[in-house]
Amino acid sequence: MPVSLENSQLIYHALKSCGVQLLSALPETWLVHLIHIAENDPQMTLVRLAKEEEGVGLSAGAHFAGVKSAMLMQNHGFLAAINGIVSFAHLYKIPLLMLISYRGTFGERDPWQTEGGNVTEPLLRAMNIPYSFLDAPASVEKRIRDAHTLAESSLQPVALLLTRDLMWEE
Amino acid sequence: MLRLDCLRAIYSDLEKCLVVTIMGALPAELQSLGHRPNFFYLQHAMGLASSTGLGLALSLPHQKVMVLDGDGSLLMNLGTLTTLARYKPKNLLHIVFDNESLLSVGGFPTATGTGTDLEGIARAAGIPETSTVRTVEEFTKAIRHAISSDGLETIVAKVEATGPKTFVTDLGLLENRFQFRRHIQSLAAKTK
Numbered sequence: 001m002p003v004s005l006e007n008s009q010l011i012y013h014a015l016k017s018c019g020v021q022l023l024s025a026l027p028e029t030w031l032v033h034l035i036h037i038a039e040n041d042p043q044m045t046l047v048r049l050a051k052e053e054e055g056v057g058l059s060a061g062a063h064f065a066g067v068k069s070a071m072l073m074q075n076h077g078f079l080a081a082i083n084g085i086v087s088f089a090h091l092y093k094i095p096l097l098m099l100i101s102y103r104g105t106f107g108e109r110d111p112w113q114t115e116g117g118n119v120t121e122p123l124l125r126a127m128n129i130p131y132s133f134l135d136a137p138a139s140v141e142k143r144i145r146d147a148h149t150l151a152e153s154s155l156q157p158v159a160l161l162l163t164r165d166l167m168w169e170e
Numbered sequence: 171m172l173r174l175d176c177l178r179a180i181y182s183d184l185e186k187c188l189v190v191t192i193m194g195a196l197p198a199e200l201q202s203l204g205h206r207p208n209f210f211y212l213q214h215a216m217g218l219a220s221s222t223g224l225g226l227a228l229s230l231p232h233q234k235v236m237v238l239d240g241d242g243s244l245l246m247n248l249g250t251l252t253t254l255a256r257y258k259p260k261n262l263l264h265i266v267f268d269n270e271s272l273l274s275v276g277g278f279p280t281a282t283g284t285g286t287d288l289e290g291i292a293r294a295a296g297i298p299e300t301s302t303v304r305t306v307e308e309f310t311k312a313i314r315h316a317i318s319s320d321g322l323e324t325i326v327a328k329v330e331a332t333g334p335k336t337f338v339t340d341l342g343l344l345e346n347r348f349q350f351r352r353h354i355q356s357l358a359a360k361t362k
Contacts, residue, residue: 022225022228022229045228045229047224047225047228047253047257048253048256049249049253050249050250050252050253051247051249053217053218053221053247054218054221054224054247054249054250054253055221056215056218056221057215057218057219057220057221057222057223057224057225058221058222058224058225058228059225060218060222060225061190061221061222061223061224061225061226061227061228061229062225062226062228062229063225063351064210064222064225064226064350064351064354065225065226065229065230065354066229066351066354066355066358067229069225083215084215084218087214087215088212088214088215088218091213091214091215091343092212092343092344092347093344093347
């Protein structure tokens, strides 16, 4: 599978160095390595969800308990989590560190991913969610650290879009 | 059985727990008995009270967490039962007040009014202990037993579809949220 193990490890270590101890996830192709790494890390609480919106509640509970968390999802999972983000994370000022695999953009071969790709950024902007991209190994650690810092200081959801350039090797 | 009578019966037992509730009539009734800093009322995001309880329970394994859910909210996030069952936190107690109605928005019947059995769904999802109670005595006994023992449990309490006239209280959402987190931090400081 041409998902980059090396870059997945880079992302994972950056999350760990931010102090993330709880990770909620719903599997998707680009996230396979990240989920396996989390699974094999005894210091990490990995919560596999039935639907991404549950992750908002998980992260809120962890935040109340003083535990840092992050969410792994596909952009269609972000779409499925929108009500929770607005009517919990925004309403109650809950920091969320959302790592979203950005499917359906240039280079996408799966027809079923393409509509989600078109609406992801417009929705993030409409929801006033600060976002950036993970698109090159050299900037991964700093981007994750900066996103985490902003989420914690502003008490709001922030998003990092995991791009094909970083996650896929062909 | 009235939900308010159930809440009154276990009110003193709630002191030992972190309590997360759904929106609407339930938090209004609980606040009418007296707000406490260990109560968090999720006044929207229907379905996520149980997910919040799971996040708390996994993060604070030595702290009893009680979720006060409702049929309308749980039906919006049935997958939560499979996630709870997957991790089975032994410190999580999931109570579902089932009034077979979306009371807060005009009393329209939910699917439990036409035969859907939430306890059956919880059991089939893999929740290790489940029960359905229909009297305040049964309810109180079930809750006290669950609080004093370890293990994930879903208790469905069949209640009448009645509630207070108004659901808005003078407790601000953010005030509640910050107080709740601060309370948990103070508990952590005490145990250090």
